[in-house]
Amino acid sequence: MCLLGLLVLLFPLLCTSNPKDTFIRSRAAYYGSPDCSRTPEGACGFGEYGRTVNQGNVAGVAGLYRNGSGCGACYQVRCTNQQYCSDDGVNIVATDYGEGDGTDFILSRRAYSKLARPNLAFKLFACSAVDVQYKRISCRYSGNNLMYKVNEHSRYPSYLSILILYAGGQNDITAEDSKQWKPMSREFGAVWDMENPPKGSIHLKLQLSGSAGVNWVQNKNAIPDYWKAGVVYDSTIQLT
Missing domain, CATH: 2.60.40.760 (Expansin, cellulose-binding-like domain)
Incomplete structure (x- = not known):
């Protein structure tokens, strides 16, 4: 048997109701612990996979978690400070639930550092959160x-x-x-x-x-x- x-x-409304290149404004912070450990398994249940997938460029999400259906979704996230932030930002995978002060993303330290221009990551780490733009992208493995x-x-x-x-x-x-x-x-x-x-x-x-x-x-x-x-x-x- x-x-x-x-x-x-299902393709979510986030992907179909906005033009392909439209970014949404939000804020992002970063996990204080280097290994991004929150709960033993994390809210998505990914465990170690949730820390290492996508070369460790991962994030916890709040509203985008959507009762778990947002687990594994991929996003391009870029901060908006032209002096310190890179143009492309970082592509992340949502692997946990994470809330901050008005944030949609709690990034791993590795991902957060990639928001910055070369040698300027320390400027962003000095901030508890930064203004960002994001859009849903296809995951590629x-x-x-x-x-x-x-x-x-x-x-x-x-x-x-x-x-x-x-x-x-x-x-x-x-x-x-x-x-x-x-x-x-x-x-x-x-x-x-x-x-x-x-x-x-x-x-x-x-x-x-x-x-x-x-x-x-x-x-x-x-x-x-x-x-x-x-x-x-x-x-x-x-x-x-």
Whole structure:
């Protein structure tokens, strides 16, 4: 028997309601601790991946978190002080929830330093927060397919919890009901779970919805029967 997990990927209004090159004004701060540690797993559930993905150029987000559907979204962020800030800023991945004083982003120290012109990062670190502009961009993970990690707190065979990694493009992941496919529920952040999954290999079906309409994608590589907690499985899918 095959488990029928349903995940739905929707292009958010943030990406479709604004012109491609429109930046939104906000503010950004940075994590005080060098390793960006907040909670053991972070609000997205990414763990160590949430600190190291994208060469450590990551951020916690507040309003953009959107109850977890914003986990894994990518943004171009640039500060607006022409004297100290670089023109392009930094491309970040949202990997946690983080609130500040009127900020949309709490950047890792590595990402925050890249907002600055060469040798001027110390000027920005002297500020508790800076004015920025940002826009949603496609995530690009060269050489990485979308991956499913079976979380360590999964309990074979009665409880399955998976974490979605390397979700490319401009996609938000949500849950949807279906007559043929059994939906998984969002546990929190980018983590999805299911009680009492059927025995057998596990296929996940993805629905991509955007301006081009709705397309269904199903991975060829199933999560195998006798899956193991802590193991990462390759979906063979590259989202763009």
